[in-house]
Amino acid sequence: MIPSQVSLAFTRNLISDSISCAADCGIETFSIYPPFLLRDYPYEYVKRVITDNIIFQSTQKNLQCYIVGPMGVQSNNVRSSNQVRLFLQYDGHQEIVSATRHYYANTGPGMPLKTNHDGLKALKENLVSNMGKPVDFIIRTSTNFFNEGFLLWQSSESEYWFHKGLWPFTKKSFYKALADYAVRERRFGK
16 A cells, blocks of 8 residues: 555646646646545545646746635635646536435526526536636546546536556657547537
8 A cells, every 4th residue: 555645646747747747738617536545535635736826837837726625715826717627526426416406496496407408508617627618638647447426417418538557657658549539520429
C-alpha cells in the first residue's frame, strides 16, 4: 500500500501534468476527475493537499480554475475563457438527485418534471457542474471501460477514449488521445 502522502503527491503531480498538456494544446475547458483513491480521505484534507497547487498552477497559466466537490463550486480569481475544472469526491448520481430535489423545491409539490426543452434546461441549471459548454471528449484512465458516475448529464453525447491502465498517463498518452479524437466524426448522439 502506498502511504497517503505519497499517493496524494503522485496524484497532484499527474493532475499538474494534465493541466500543462491541456494549456499547451489550447484546450478551452478541461475537467479532471481524480482517481478513486481520493474518495478514501476527508474532503477538506484532499482539498488542502491537492487544490492549493492546482489553483496556483492554473493562475500561472491564466486559467480559470473551478474546484467542484461536496461543498459546491469554488473558483480562483482569474477571469478567462480557458478553464480547468477539478472534481474532488464528486458523484454524478448524487448531483442529478440534488438537482432534481432543487427543481422540485422551486416548482412546488406535485408538479411534473417537464421533459421539453424548458424543463430539461431548468433541471440542468440546478447541476453543480453546470459551468458552460457540454463535454466533448472524455479520456478514461483505467482498466475498466465505463463512466463511473462522472458528469452523467453533461457527457451523454461525449466521445470516449480509454487508456489501458490507471498509471502512468503521460504527456505522450495525452497527445495520443487528442490525435485519435481529432480524426473522429462527431455524431452528437445520432
